[in-house]
Structure formats: C-alpha cells, structure tokens
Amino acid sequence: MTEPAAARPTPRHLTELTDVYDFLDEVRLRPGMWVRGSSLQHLESMLLGYGAAMKVHGIEAAFDFWSPGAQRPFAEWLWRRNGRHSPLGWAVEIEREAQESETPAIELFFSLLDQYRAEQLPVR
Structure with a gap:
C-alpha cells in the first residue's frame, strides 16, 4: 500500500x-x-565534489565524507563497524556488503547513514 501524499516528504529546491x-x-x-x-561510487564522487566546493568557496562546516588532509568520519565509523580498513573507500565496501546481503546498495547506504548519524548526534 502506498503512503498518503501528505505523509511523504516533498522535494525541496x-x-x-x-x-x-x-x-x-x-x-x-x-x-x-x-x-x-x-551507484554509491557515483554518490561518493558527488560528495567529493561537494566537499571540494566547500573548500573552494571557503565554507567552514563539518563534512563527514571527505576533507583534504583531514579525517573522514563516516568512513572511519564504517571501518570500525566492519572491523577492517579498506583503501577502496566507503562506497565500494558498502556496495560489496549490499551484494552479499542482496540488498540494494543505495538502501544499505541510507540505513548505515542513519545508524552513523544516530551514534554521532549526541557528540555534536
């Protein structure tokens, strides 16, 4: 059954x-x-561009996905969760996990992102 239109979030500009x-x-x-x-690799590329644009425009804000010479909090969280580090990046690792669990990768990414944010929110 579909959600009533009023209950669904609407896209924003x-x-x-x-x-x-x-x-x-x-x-x-x-x-x-x-x-x-x-493809999470395409999403990761978009987020790299987002982070680069922030630097180019001098925007100082928390960015959990990439920062030159800095930590990558989301990736580090994922490595701790998985019990291993990967030089391939978070997108490849989540796509692999999704394939093994027969879950759509984008769905798994958002599930993991929700877990990450829930764990990080009290800290911020």
Missing part, C-alpha cells in the same frame, strides 16, 4: 538546503534522479 545532510535527504527521496544507476 537546492536553495532551501542548508548542509550535506539536507542534500542527502533529497537524494534519498529520488535516488534515480541524483545517482546514476544507484
């Missing part, structure tokens, strides 16, 4: 978004529009 998590909420709403083939 990019000018209404305030941070990377707002952007990822938009991706979650319509992943096929944002991420070619639902």
Whole structure:
C-alpha cells in the first residue's frame, strides 16, 4: 500500500538546503534522479565534489565524507563497524556488503547513514 501524499516528504529546491545532510535527504527521496544507476561510487564522487566546493568557496562546516588532509568520519565509523580498513573507500565496501546481503546498495547506504548519524548526534 502506498503512503498518503501528505505523509511523504516533498522535494525541496537546492536553495532551501542548508548542509550535506539536507542534500542527502533529497537524494534519498529520488535516488534515480541524483545517482546514476544507484551507484554509491557515483554518490561518493558527488560528495567529493561537494566537499571540494566547500573548500573552494571557503565554507567552514563539518563534512563527514571527505576533507583534504583531514579525517573522514563516516568512513572511519564504517571501518570500525566492519572491523577492517579498506583503501577502496566507503562506497565500494558498502556496495560489496549490499551484494552479499542482496540488498540494494543505495538502501544499505541510507540505513548505515542513519545508524552513523544516530551514534554521532549526541557528540555534536
């Protein structure tokens, strides 16, 4: 059964978004529009571009996915969760895990992102 239209979040214009998590909420709403083939490697590339644009424009804000010369909090959290480090990046590792569990990779990413955020929120 489908959700009533009033209960579903509606897409927002990019000018209404305030941070990377707002952007990822938009991706979650319509992943096929944002991420070619639902590939997490494409999503990771988009997030790298997002982080680079922040640096180019001098925007100092927490960014958990990549920062030159800095920690990568989401990836580090994932490595601790999985009990191993991977030089291939978080997208490849989540895609592998999704394939093993026969879960759509984008669905697994958002599930993991929700877990990560739930664990991080009290700290921030």
